[in-house]
Amino acid sequence: MNHPAQELQRDLARKYKLHGPKIEGIWHSLGKAQREKVMRAGAAEGQMLKFPTDRSLGDVYKFIPDWNLRDIADPDSNYLLDCLKHRATKSLSEQYIEGVNGGPGDAAVILRSMQVHGLKHVEPFRYSFTLFMDEERYGQSFTVSDREKYKETMAMMKVGVDAGLIVPQSTGELILERQSILLTSMNIVIQDILEAGSTVETKGRSKKSEKAARKAMSKLTIDQKPGKLSLEDLAALSLDQKSALEDYILLCRTEPEFLAHAVNAWFFSRPELVADEKGRRLPLITDKYINIAFFEMIHNAVVGAAVWGYIHQLLQALMTGPNDRTYKSSFLQELANVCHFEYQRVQRLFKRFVQMGSGDKHFKRVSGVYDNGTARVTMKTKPDTLTRTDQQLNYILRLCQTDTNVSRAVGWVRKLDDLHQTHPAEQDKMAESEFDAFGDLAVTTNFVQCLSTSLPIPPINPKKGQTYISRIKDLGSELDPLKSEVDLSAFAVPIDNLMEPGMAQGALTTLDEFISSRAGADIGFLYQDLNEECLSDLQNQAQQQKEKSEQIAQAELASSIPEAPNREIQIEHRKEKTKTRPPHSSVYSIAPTAAPATEPEPAAPSQAFKVKPSSLEVFSTLFSNPRSRSSITWTAFQAAMAHMKFSVVPKTGSIYTFSPPEGFNVQKSITLHRPHQSRIEGWRLLYFASRPKRKYGWDEKSFETE
Secondary structure, eight states, X not given: OOOHHHHHHHHHHHHHHHHHHHHHHHHHHOXXXXXXXXXXXXXXXXOOBSSTTOOTTTTHHHHOTTSBHHHHSOTTXXXXXXXXXXXXXXXXXXXXXXXXXXXBOHHHHHHHHHHHSOOOOSSOOTTEEEEOSSSTTTTOEEEOSSHHHHHHHHHHTHHHHHTTSEEEHHHHHHHHHHHHHHHHHHHHHHHHHHHHTOSSOOOOOOOOOOHHHHHHHHTOOOOOSOOOOOHHHHHHHHHHHHHHHHHHHHHHHHOHHHHHHHHHHHHTTOGGGSOBTTSOOOOOOSTHHHHHHHHHHHHHHHHHHHHHHHHHHHHHHHHHSOOOHHHHHHHHHHHHHHXXXXXXXXXXXXXXXXXXXXXXXXXXXXXXXXXTTEEEEEEOSOGGGGTTTOHHXXXXXXXXXXXXXXXXXXXXXXXXXXXXXXXXXGGGGSOHHHHHHHHHHHHHHHHHHHHHHHSOOOOOOSSSSOHHHHHHHHHHHHHGXXXXXXXXXXXXXXXXXXXXXXXXXXXXXXXHHHHHHHHSSOHHHHHHHHHHHHHHHHHHHHHHHHHSOHHHHHHHHTTOOOOXXXXXXXXXXXXXXXXXXXXXXXXXXXXXXXXXXXSOOOOOOSSOEEEOHHHHHHHHHHHOSSOOSOOEEHHHHHHHHHHTTOEXXXXXXXXXXXXXXXTOSOOOOEEEEOOGGGEEOTHHHHHHHHHXXXXXXXXXXXXXXX
């Protein structure tokens, strides 16, 4: 089993091979102050040794005296470039023996520090030794039973011991620690150097006051008791959420900035980063976790869009299908189970971001325990203990509990939303990612509540209505192992490299082709076919059930969860089906090409809308191309939409529905989350623009001053 330091060295070698010349050019262009800024950017709390014997950071100088600002930031020195080349092109075994430019190797540096500075490992590691003889067994430690056995073993390995390639484990751990620290630092500094020379324009956060937005929010009232809706209204709600999630995928395909943000959010919310029962966090900083994060983020986005697509199809089938009790019963049971599945999905996402955000001290990772390859994280705090001390956290943790079903979640979403209305500053305590996830959770709970109020929805049933659930779980289980096999490092390492020309397209194309080669079809068609086949099978089952006597049908269909076909046969069938497909992509495609609209593309207005200057500024910022790096407030966006005669209806969970006036060319609403801290900027600006652009055909030419 490889030591983590070996994986770090491979990551560094790959980065250096990809970006070496570019890094050299950028580093040579930086002055002393800029070099210091780059070095501090990747250091813990921006702290680095000022010189080799700097004791202000405790024992750091004993491990990495050579990693100091004096030597590295000197504008006349190439020392950092020499270090990077040495660590990236030499094996760990070679680095153990010899250092940069023929200097002391890692073993010699640590041994000297032990002799001169009293460096010592806190653990004695009795009768244990570590091998550094070759790459295959590099850093492996072994323990014998007693003192005599240890002496005997050392005598047998005298050649390696005399050469300094076999050392006591207490020494070996210190050497490996030095190598790991330096390799981690160099992996990070490459990213920071590339960022310093990036061709991508960076933006500064606007400092405008947010008092106006908060004041406006405090005046809003929320309809807490939704009335009964028609099937048409429910279908329209599901269509809007389906469109919103398809827009998310489309932005990942077409906007590198949006894609990079999404991957970053997923990467830095990994459950492995939650502290375990002993307070330990897994040091998962190697590049393979970027590949995993990229895969999981894209896969999750496709699953979400597909599920809402199926929910919409079920509601349409109820609208257009026969007015038959048996038929409706089958579809309502399927709908109930699918909505429950979606609620569990968004609840897991909310918990994922909470446990790395405002709730980080209230969760623990169960060391060594994984659920489908994901580290298990459990809550260690009872929410009711926070009722008086922290109301918001109490509500948040309640929403994370697995026994909080949809009906209970509605109440907690409402309480949290009420708290944000009366105490807007509480919202700022939530991280942006968890606030966004709260919005997704609110959308789903609101929708299920509307369903329950409007239709005779049956309870969740683990046997009936499992047509879709069983198959989407099977497909997920088939695809999930691929996340550890795909290699996107040439494009997505570091993650912000995705914003460089051609990198996002390269990563998406590589992932799309990889999945297609392993599964027999691209991910978009895998889920599109799943939806279509399940709907067809459900309709056939309902028809069969109607034709048979009710008693026999119930007995046969009560446990009718279809068996999955043989995997190899299934893949071959998909490949054959791919050959006969028409030349257009799936609505869930991740290929980096212009995607067709998932709903009829509205024609751009024949005449520009006349709007007042403040509204024109909002729409110009929203639709300008290339987009300026400015931002708009939520209040300004609301006001601009109201000026267009759109009604603005607040729902629970900071969700707002914008509905066009009578006579508008497209009579469809859009739902948007009020953004964290009530400001629309960066990647969120792209998302806000995409909704009215795809729904109403708006662009920068659609508006002019009245």
